[in-house]
Amino acid sequence: MVRIPLVLLLAAATAGAQEISVRAAQDAGMANRIDLRVLVDAEVDFLIQGARIRYDSKGSKAPTNVGSEYAASLPMGPVENLRVRKLDGRGDVVLAEEPSARNNWTLTVRIYDRKGGEDRYHARITWDDVAAPTAPVAPGRSRGRTPAPQQPPSTVISELSAAADGRGTLVAGGQRRNVDEAQITLSRDKTWIASFPSANNARFRGTWEQADAGAVSLKVTDALGATGATGAGAVWIADGRATHIGMEGTVPGRGAFSVKFDQAGDYRDFVDPNRSKSEAGGDVAVAGKGRGQRPTRPTPAGGFGSYESTEIVAPKPPTRRAAPPRAAPQPSGNRRNRGVRELVVTLDGNGFIEPERFEDDALQQVFVRLREGGEARFEFDGDQTWTVQGRWSQPETGRIAVTIESVNSSAAQGQGSVWLNGNSVERIEMEGTSRRTGAVEIRMFVR
Numbered sequence: 001m002v003r004i005p006l007v008l009l010l011a012a013a014t015a016g017a018q019e020i021s022v023r024a025a026q027d028a029g030m031a032n033r034i035d036l037r038v039l040v041d042a043e044v045d046f047l048i049q050g051a052r053i054r055y056d057s058k059g060s061k062a063p064t065n066v067g068s069e070y071a072a073s074l075p076m077g078p079v080e081n082l083r084v085r086k087l088d089g090r091g092d093v094v095l096a097e098e099p100s101a102r103n104n105w106t107l108t109v110r111i112y113d114r115k116g117g118e119d120r121y122h123a124r125i126t127w128d129d130v131a132a133p134t135a136p137v138a139p140g141r142s143r144g145r146t147p148a149p150q151q152p153p154s155t156v157i158s159e160l161s162a163a164a165d166g167r168g169t170l171v172a173g174g175q176r177r178n179v180d181e182a183q184i185t186l187s188r189d190k191t192w193i194a195s196f197p198s199a200n201n202a203r204f205r206g207t208w209e210q211a212d213a214g215a216v217s218l219k220v221t222d223a224l225g226a227t228g229a230t231g232a233g234a235v236w237i238a239d240g241r242a243t244h245i246g247m248e249g250t251v252p253g254r255g256a257f258s259v260k261f262d263q264a265g266d267y268r269d270f271v272d273p274n275r276s277k278s279e280a281g282g283d284v285a286v287a288g289k290g291r292g293q294r295p296t297r298p299t300p301a302g303g304f305g306s307y308e309s310t311e312i313v314a315p316k317p318p319t320r321r322a323a324p325p326r327a328a329p330q331p332s333g334n335r336r337n338r339g340v341r342e343l344v345v346t347l348d349g350n351g352f353i354e355p356e357r358f359e360d361d362a363l364q365q366v367f368v369r370l371r372e373g374g375e376a377r378f379e380f381d382g383d384q385t386w387t388v389q390g391r392w393s394q395p396e397t398g399r400i401a402v403t404i405e406s407v408n409s410s411a412a413q414g415q416g417s418v419w420l421n422g423n424s425v426e427r428i429e430m431e432g433t434s435r436r437t438g439a440v441e442i443r444m445f446v447r
Contacts, residue, residue, distance in 0.1 A: 018062070019054045024209075025071040032079075033071040034125040039064040040089075040111045041118035045096060048074055048107040048125065049232050050217035051209060063111075066120060073209075073217045076105045076234040076246065079127040084109055089121030104232075104248055156210060160235075161185040161419075161427065162242055163350075163445045165265025170199045172224060172257040177202075182261045183350065183445050184235060184242050192218060193443065194245060196259070197350040201362040204229075204247065204259070214238070220249045225360055228252055233259070241267060270419050270426045270445075339394040340423055343370040347425055349446040353386050355407075356438030361386065366428065366444055368418070376402055378428070380442065388430060388442070392418075402430065410436035 025033070036046060036053065042060035046053055051073040055063055079099070086093035090113065097108035113119050161184070168179040177199040184194045186208050193205040206221040220231035231249015235242050241263070248258035351363040361382035369377045376392035379385055390405040398421075404414035414432015418425055430442040 018056075019052065020063070020065040020068060022051055022053050022065075022068045022070055024051075025069045031072055032127050032129065034074065035067075035069050036109065036121070036123040036125065037065070037067040037069075038111070038121055039066055039118045040091070040113045040121050042113060044111050046109045046111070046123075048109065049099075049105060050074055050076065050215075050234060052217065052219060052232055061118065064118075073215065074099065074105070074107060074125070074127070075129070076215060076217075076236075078130050080130055081126075081128040082107070083124075083126050085124045085126075087122040087124055089113070089123075090115060090119050091121070093121060093123045157186065157216070157237060157240065159186055159188045159271055160237075160240075160242060161270040162268060163270075164242065164263040164267045166261055166263040168245070168259065168261030170196060170202055170257070170259050172202075173255055179259070179261055180265075181350070182242075182245055182263070184245060185443070186216060186235070194247075194259075195350070195352065195443075196261070197362075201350065201352055203352060206231075208235075210237075218247055220247060223249060223251055223257055226251045226254065231257070240272065241269065268426070270421075339397065340370065340400065340420070342372045343368055343423075343425075345425065347446045349444050351380070351428070351442070351444030353380060353382065353440065353442045355440045358437060363442075363444055366446075368425065368428075370400065378402075378430075380444065386442070388412075388416075404430060404432040407432065407434040407437055407440060410434045412437075412440075414440070416442070 020038070022034075025035070034048060034051075034053075036048075038044075038046075040063050043058055044060070044063050045056045045058070046063075047055070051070045053068060057063065082095070082098060084093065084095045089111070092112040094110050094112075095107070096110040097103060097106070099105040099107045107125065109123055109125070111121050111123070113121075163181065163183045165181050166179075168182070170177045170179050179196045180198045182194060182196055184192070186192045190207050190209060191205065192208040193203065195201055195203040202224055204220055204223050206219045208216050208218050210216045214237060216235040216237060218233040218235065220229050220233065221227070223229035223231065229249055229251045231247055233245070233247025233249075236244040243263050245259065245261040248256065250256045346365065346367045348365050349363070351366075353361045353363060355361075361384065363380045363382045363386075365381040367377075367379040367381075369375075370392050374391045374393065376388075376390050378388040380388070386408060388402075388404060388407050391403045392400055394400050398419065400418040400420065402416035402418065404412050404416060406412050412432050412434030414430060416428065416430030416432070419427045419429075425446050427446060428442065428444040431440070433439050
């Protein structure tokens, strides 16, 4: 288990904040809209970040949610024409603090109810998106002849799993670690997990939602190997790829953390390998002099800033020292590929195993043996070797399904998948329970 000492850095203003449930709006209406509908007595601050709403009742009665909803998440970046309007309620509704990099893009709406008893309030928050930055005019050219750099199109996704090189930082317990690789998975069940191999394989997880096409909002529930964490963040999505990750939060009794990561290197998409390549099929150079720029708007220290960047870099083909898996021969007839017949291969990568009754272990290598007839064996190497055995089948192109029967010779049950790009292994995911380890989760990204 990754154990990083932490110090309590959470601001006193949000230390007592609790959360209310917010639903997605059923009607389209105004696209950039959050409707706060609550019963309030006395004074309450509502802290809005993305599609998440927390509150600080300042020692008075806690508010009651009566149908708060959002049509879009508040962006984790600058907006224009931010407005807070009172549509119902006898007291005052004020914009107490605008979102900024300094407060991690959190809007604070304050409701004053000075009369006795509670009253129903409806506050509507709306905003306009920031226009795409324009390119600077080159010396000696007239304005208008230099086009603005084209931003990759944003995408609505149902799932995403990718590994990317880049640059960033992880701050926890007063320690700052450089991050040069990130692995992020957004699952269809709306859970997510991110790990950073170069920072002691630090891992974070929680739930996600995408209320607009340009960003995914993250809610943090587990951080740095500890459960019960709280926090929020975002993954910026452009051209179907995760280009930036930012999050911060706290682990109760242990302290605060923050993560910032910009993709700027190899990128591998395990759900849709086509998104790993540029449209031209080659590498895309990192943006620099003469190749487009990041926005000219300065980013104050201490925040994630605005990630409307053109720094998206397609990968070089991944290298593997191991021999590729053997594929089935091409049969005659209309079915051109019947899939994997058997596979025996050793692969390097990054990953982890989380057994309930043992310390977490960071994984660097896996031996895979899938025999004809359905026998499956996996040997994951970390500080120790973890052996998983069971049965396998290939229900669909691109995925091998695994039924777990034992973990380290202890009877177990569970399921897993081996994800393929062609007949090459890209990632391995397993969840199950064994008598010896208790609940166990394995996730491995192959290099």
